[in-house]
Amino acid sequence: NAGVMQNPRHLVRRRGQEARLRCSPMKGHSHVYWYRQLPEEGLKFMVYLQKENIIDESGMPKERFSAEFPKEGPSILRIQQVVRGDSAAYFCASSAEQGAESPLHFGNGTRLTVT
Amino acid sequence: GENVEQHPSTLSVQEGDSAVIKCTYSDSASNYFPWYKQELGKRPQLIIDIRSNVGEKKDQRIAVTLNKTAKHFSLHITETQPEDSAVYFCAPNNQAGTALIFGKGTTLSVSS
Numbered sequence: 001n002a003g004v005m006q007n008p009r010h011l012v013r014r015r016g017q018e019a020r021l022r023c024s025p026m027k028g029h030s031h032v033y034w035y036r037q038l039p040e041e042g043l044k045f046m047v048y049l050q051k052e053n054i055i056d057e058s059g060m061p062k063e064r065f066s067a068e069f070p071k072e073g074p075s076i077l078r079i080q081q082v083v084r085g086d087s088a089a090y091f092c093a094s095s096a097e098q099g100a101e102s103p104l105h106f107g108n109g110t111r112l113t114v115t
Numbered sequence: 116g117e118n119v120e121q122h123p124s125t126l127s128v129q130e131g132d133s134a135v136i137k138c139t140y141s142d143s144a145s146n147y148f149p150w151y152k153q154e155l156g157k158r159p160q161l162i163i164d165i166r167s168n169v170g171e172k173k174d175q176r177i178a179v180t181l182n183k184t185a186k187h188f189s190l191h192i193t194e195t196q197p198e199d200s201a202v203y204f205c206a207p208n209n210q211a212g213t214a215l216i217f218g219k220g221t222t223l224s225v226s227s
Contacts, residue, residue: 033215040220041219041220042204042217042218042219042220043204043206043217044217045214045215045216045217048213048214055213056211056214058116058214091158099212099213100147100208100212100215101146101166101208101212103164104149104161104215105161106158106159106160107158108157108158
């Protein structure tokens with residue numbers, strides 16, 4: 001039973017380029033969450049999506065960041081015109097039940113480095 | 116929004132000792148209280164959780180206690196082992212129930 005799959009594991013982008021991070025939830029899960037983790041810090045909530053809907057994007061910067069979870073295919077976190085401050089580990093998690101009242105299963109993360 | 120604090124930020128114990136990490140939160144509407152363990156370079160993994168209608172839950176060497184009135188919950192690890200060394204995060208849910216809000220983490224070091 002495959003867990004949450006994220007790719008790529010490592011992504012290097014130059015300032016001004018676009019970064020696309022992909023996340024396939026666990027089988028049977030339709031709720032996806034994106035978190036950002038800076039070195040030696042906790043995980044900061046960015047966005048919560050269900051299939052074709054953004055439920056809560058209160059933690060996502062208003063500019064340059066967007067997320068989607070289409071009917072078919074993985075969830076995508078997109079960062080346009082990356083800056084050095086975007087360098088971080090981005091974790092995706094999924095759950096079977098609606099809302100954050102049940103365990104979240106995390107992927108292995110995408111480590112984004114902006115040069 | 117939810118304000119989550121963990122104490123201590125670092126904890127060093129000898130193998131076999133007990134470790135306790137406390138998490139305080141601000142949102143009285145929170146009703147789900149998990150603890151996650153993250154080893155270096157790896158993904159966070161759930162180790163134990165508790166819901167608001169329960170005061171304590173145990174799973175072998177790990178336990179969680181909840182005080183909803185005081186708005187804090189604690190992770191207890193007994194008979195610690197070197198493999199318990201990791202960063203531990205508490206993550207109560209927010210008022211809307213749409214996200215887990217993570218504390219900054221506690222780095223536990225168990226020396227043999």
